[in-house]
Amino acid sequence: MSTQPLGGHAELSSRIGLAQTARHSFALAGRGVTKFMKSPIQLVDVILTPIISLLMFIYLFGDAMSGGDTDGYLRLVVPGVMVMAVFQASVGIGASLCADASTGIFDRFRSMPIARSSPLIGAVLADIVRYVVCLATLVVLALIMGYRVETGPVASLAALTLLVGFALSFSWISVYLGMLIKNPTSVQGLMTILILPLTFASNVFIPRDGMADWLRAWSDVNPVSLVAETVRGLLNGGPVADSLFGTFAWMVGVIVVFFPLAMHAYRKNAA
Numbered sequence: 001m002s003t004q005p006l007g008g009h010a011e012l013s014s015r016i017g018l019a020q021t022a023r024h025s026f027a028l029a030g031r032g033v034t035k036f037m038k039s040p041i042q043l044v045d046v047i048l049t050p051i052i053s054l055l056m057f058i059y060l061f062g063d064a065m066s067g068g069d070t071d072g073y074l075r076l077v078v079p080g081v082m083v084m085a086v087f088q089a090s091v092g093i094g095a096s097l098c099a100d101a102s103t104g105i106f107d108r109f110r111s112m113p114i115a116r117s118s119p120l121i122g123a124v125l126a127d128i129v130r131y132v133v134c135l136a137t138l139v140v141l142a143l144i145m146g147y148r149v150e151t152g153p154v155a156s157l158a159a160l161t162l163l164v165g166f167a168l169s170f171s172w173i174s175v176y177l178g179m180l181i182k183n184p185t186s187v188q189g190l191m192t193i194l195i196l197p198l199t200f201a202s203n204v205f206i207p208r209d210g211m212a213d214w215l216r217a218w219s220d221v222n223p224v225s226l227v228a229e230t231v232r233g234l235l236n237g238g239p240v241a242d243s244l245f246g247t248f249a250w251m252v253g254v255i256v257v258f259f260p261l262a263m264h265a266y267r268k269n270a271a
Helices: 003-014 018-038 040-060 062-066 070-089 091-101 105-110 118-126 128-145 153-180 184-200 213-219 223-236 241-270
Strands: none
Touching: 018 040, 018 118, 018 128, 040 070, 040 128, 070 091, 070 128, 070 153, 070 184, 070 223, 091 105, 091 118, 091 153, 091 184, 105 118, 118 128, 118 153, 118 241, 128 153, 153 184, 153 223, 153 241, 184 223, 223 241
């Protein structure tokens, strides 16, 4: 008798289309946003981290790294810190999902007639709140420190949208690790190991012309460098076509690889 309901759910799940999957995902994303609203303490890290990072690199290292041109260095660093901050913010989703898995919430989702991918997609979409708060904090602080956008509102909105899209894309790496590993601390540790080399071996804090040849070669294809260069072009003015193409290539590539891996790990946990 117990196999019939399960079969019914499996049959229903197999008939769920793209529109229904999107509806289920947005409904679960709304649940996640509600959790953020009820517990704003979860947003403390995406507020403090960008503040500390920007203040540190401008006031502690700015003179040494800019040769005294603090204003010029501010124009270089602000877009770079935006990239670094949203990249770091994408770590939290994997650790959060890993912790949720131990509570049995995913067992409840699997028993419901919803798309199997919607709990993960919904959790990723809910994290947009974290990225928006992170970027809003950075923008306000940068303006206070004297940074000025040299392009128009359309380009500025495009830059912020690109940053959120970049974080959403790369968050699937964190989601995969969260479904694969049973320890949230280990998820954060592994993501940090990934983020630090990508960030510090990029043009986020220093221009590519000041790099060694081997480092410049890596920076030219580094996704963090490509996003930072695109955002600089959109906010400060300058060419964006080449770096934007490379950014989209990385974003699509990460989703194509890690979304199926995350879903496989999710289904494997259900077995």
